[in-house]
Amino acid sequence: MIRVLLADDHGAIRAGLAMILSATSDLEVVGEAADGDVAVRQVRALRPDVVLMDIRMPGTDGIEATRRIRETSDTQVLVLTTFDVDEYVLGALRAGAAGFLLKSASAQELTDGIRRVAHGDGVLSPQVTRTVIAGLAAGAAEPVPPPTGVDLLTDREREVLDCLGEGLANQQIAERLNIGATTVKTHVSRVLAKLGVDSRLHAAFVARQIAGR
Numbered sequence: 001m002i003r004v005l006l007a008d009d010h011g012a013i014r015a016g017l018a019m020i021l022s023a024t025s026d027l028e029v030v031g032e033a034a035d036g037d038v039a040v041r042q043v044r045a046l047r048p049d050v051v052l053m054d055i056r057m058p059g060t061d062g063i064e065a066t067r068r069i070r071e072t073s074d075t076q077v078l079v080l081t082t083f084d085v086d087e088y089v090l091g092a093l094r095a096g097a098a099g100f101l102l103k104s105a106s107a108q109e110l111t112d113g114i115r116r117v118a119h120g121d122g123v124l125s126p127q128v129t130r131t132v133i134a135g136l137a138a139g140a141a142e143p144v145p146p147p148t149g150v151d152l153l154t155d156r157e158r159e160v161l162d163c164l165g166e167g168l169a170n171q172q173i174a175e176r177l178n179i180g181a182t183t184v185k186t187h188v189s190r191v192l193a194k195l196g197v198d199s200r201l202h203a204a205f206v207a208r209q210i211a212g213r
Helices: 011-022 036-046 062-072 086-095 107-118 126-138 155-165 170-177 181-195 200-211
Strands: 002-007 027-033 050-054 076-081 099-102
Touching (some): 002 036, 002 107, 011 107, 027 036, 027 107, 050 062, 050 107, 062 086, 181 200
Parallel strands (some): 002 027, 050 076, 076 099
C-alpha cells in the first residue's frame, strides 16, 4: 500500500483527489494539509510515501515545504501545477521534487504518477516540459545551474543520463540498455552524485540542456 498525503489549500481539490485515490486498491490517503507548514509537520508525524503538493499556498508555499520535506525524510514529492507557474516549477525542481503533473491530469495519469514516484522514478508531464524549456530558452525564468560533473560520467552513465532526459522510467532504461533494473538504480544514483543534483528530474533537465533541447 502506497501512503499519500494531500497538500492543497482548496478543500474541494483535496476532496476530489481523495475520491480518485480511494477508488484504487494500492493507494491510501493518510492525511491532508492546507498549507506547507502543516504538510511538513504531517510528513514527520505520518511518514507518507508520497506528498501530492500544490505550489501556491498561504504561509509556507509548496517549494519551501518540498525543500524541508526532502531535507528531513525519504518522502517523495509529486507537484501538481498549472501552465502559468514556470518559475515555481523550477524552484520545486531545485527543492527536490520527484515529479510534476498538471492539475488537469486524468485520474489514470495521477495514480500512475504516484506509483512511479513512490518506486523511485521521476514523472514529468510533457506539457510541463515544453512550457519550462520554452521559458528557459526565452529567459523568462531563472536558469537551472549549468551542468557540473558531466565529464566525470562514464559512457554507460552518460547513456543513462540521456534516458533520464527522455523521461524514461528505470524499467524502460533497463530494457533499452539491456541491463538489470538494479544496475539502473545504481547508475542513476551515481549520475545524480556526479552532477551534484538532488533528483532524477533535475538530472533530466541537465540532460536536455546538454542536448540543447
